[in-house]
Amino acid sequence: MLDNYDKLTIRINMDGTLIGNKHIVAISINCIEGGHQSQTSKNLVPLGLFEIEKENTDMLRKTLPKEFIDDIKTGKCITIEKRNVPIQIKLGGDLMNAVYVFGLAGFSSNHPCVFCTQHKDDLHITEETAYDKTVVEGKGKTKKTTVTRIGATSYHDLNKRARSLAEQKLCILEKNNALGYKHEPLFGDLFEYTDYCVDTLHMKLRIFDIILKDMLSHASRTGKYGSEHLAIIENKIKILNQHCQKTVGKRFFFQVDVDDKNKTITSHGKLSGHLQDLFFVDTFPYDDVLDDELAQSARVVVNKFKELLQEVKANSKTHNDRLKFLSIQFVKVFRASGLRTTVTPYIHIIGNHLFEFNQLNDLGDFNMQGVEKGNDLLSRLYFSSTNPAKYPLLTMLQKLYRMLEMNFENQNHRDAMAEFARTGVYDLVDDAALERRSSYKHKDGKFFNINDEQEEESSNKDKDQYVASLDETNESEDQNNIDLNESMIQTIEKRLNITSPSMNRKQL
Structure with missing residues (x-):
């Protein structure tokens, strides 16, 4: 199917996920021309799994191997049926991932948008609400008044405050965190800002979260105090939980925030995109938890967003x-x-950039639902009983490639995929892991570990030794408990001047 294209677009997906107590950054690729089917979790091609202490630009720069980044930056074409096809690389991920990759200051800065340099005080501005802003600087004779037109921004038009790598380079040289630029981009000049498009899945999740959070904040304001306030809050929680059970079940619920002295309403659990659709239905009890005017406004906001x-x-x-x-x-x-x-x-992006993305791109090409499903798959693989504790990330990557092998009918292609899974994945393992890789042999088109039987026997021996040791420990503990109990009894009897049968037996 890809033979007919003179140029292909490769999307590099980066997403952080918490597996157990480990923070993992998963990096994968897919071909946009392959259609939305190529974005599914089982069709994404993994490039690497990296354990990281904290997800930010500095830690990513320290964690990702230089050769890994260089390999991505030097990718210019791929070979399909002996034909070299040039590729264009795009970036996939949520907004926080884009902040880390591009080296921005983040959402708490004065310029929080990833795509433009609009000030945080003017994020609500659209084409319909543009205005002239008067800025006064200095005092007395040095006082200077300027009028600036604040209007809608763009993600690709530099005349409308679109971000660019050239602007970022100049701002970093000034070293004053101007316009929200903080670091050099993680991949250098590989990605332009126009190579990234908003992920509509996270846009939906975050905005519904914001709406619910704001509604709960207003619902927690009763104008009463003490037990009267708590009674009103508990009644609202009862109504909300009844709505949850009717729509999404008991996986999501509300209760009183005991850590807040004001006794506010807090939610527990997570709502996926599908569950949000079920939760924010027309029967949501707006009127029962909010004041009349605010209830009507919240209903309109939710319906407008669903229409969008x-x-x-x-x-x-x-x-x-x-x-x-x-x-x-x-x-x-x-x-x-x-x-x-x-x-x-996210709301600023809707008012200024979403329709631009739709005009110049296919929004579905940048949806991260498959990547999120891939994170769930990684969790299952990590906690699988067949995943060794010593090199879990390596084994997880190899299993992902085994799944990809099933997409190939040609045995040579499957062997090539297996070979790459054995020797070519990035997993940050040491020399011992490389020796472990060398223990794999090829036989009848399959890779197997020649040490499997030895490891199994060793594991069984260790298990037997452990069980025997455990039995000995239990016997020793039981004997110690018996001795301790007899000693305690003797002490008590001696204090009370009582002769015990055990003492008589010992004397005999």
């Missing part, structure tokens, strides 16, 4: 004007709802 998501799902470039209209309307409705006075970076 339907248009995004339709994914039609011919109706981009419709998407633009709905995007700007959503920001306007959210601002007027009274849920909060500011907007978040």
Whole structure:
């Protein structure tokens, strides 16, 4: 299918996930021309799994091997049926991942947007709400007044404050964290800012989270104190939990936040995209937990956002004007709802950049649902009984490649995939792991470990020794307990001047 393309687009996916007590960064690729099927968790091609203490630009720069980054940066073409096809590399991931890759200051800075340099105070501005901002600097004779036009921004038009690597380089030289640029990009000049597109899955998840958080904040304000306030809160929690059981089950619930002295309502559990659709239905008890005016505003915000998501799902470039209209309307409705006075970076992106992405890209090509499912798969592989504790990441990568082998009918292709899984994956293992790799042999088109039987026998011996040692320990502990009990009894009897049968037996 890919033979007909003169150029291919490769999406590099980076996503951090917590597995047990380990923070893992998973890096994979897929070909956009392969269709949305190539984005599924079982079709993503893994490049590496890296354990990292904390996910940020500095730690990623220290953790990712230099040769790994260099290999990605030097990738210019791939070979398909003896034909070299040039490739273009795009970046996939959520907004936080983009912050780390591009070396930005993050959402707490004065310029939190990943795509433009709009100030945080003006994130709500769209084409319909542009205004002239008067800025006064200095005092007395040095006082200077300037008027600046604050309007909508773009993710690709430099005249509308779009970010660029050239601008980033100049700002870093000034060393004052100007415009939210903090570090050099992780991959150098491999990715331009236009090579990244917003992930609509995380956009949906985060905005619904924001709406729910704001509603709970307002629902926790009763105007009462003490037991009367707590009674109102508990009644609202009962209503919300009844709604949860009817829509999403008991996996998500509400309760009183005991750590908050004001006794507020807090939620527990996570709502996936599908569960959010079930949760925010028309029967949601807005009127029972919010004041009349705010309940109506919250209902309008949720319905507007659901209408916007339907248009995004339709994914039609011919109706981009419709998407633009709905995007700007959503920001306007959210601002007027009274849920909060500011907007978040995701809401800013909807009002300024979402319709641009839809016009120049296929939004479905940058959806991260398959990557998130891949994280669930990694968790299952990590805790699998066949995953050794010494080199878990290496084994997980090899199992992922074994799954990819099933997509190939040609035995030579499957052997090549198995060979790469054995020798070519990035897993940050030491020399001992390399020796372990060398113990694999090839037989009848399959790779097997010649030390498996030895390891199994050794494991069984260790297990027998452990059980025997455990039995000895238990016997020793039992004997110590008996001796201790007799000693305690003798002490008590001596104190009370009582002769015990055990003492008589010993004397005999």
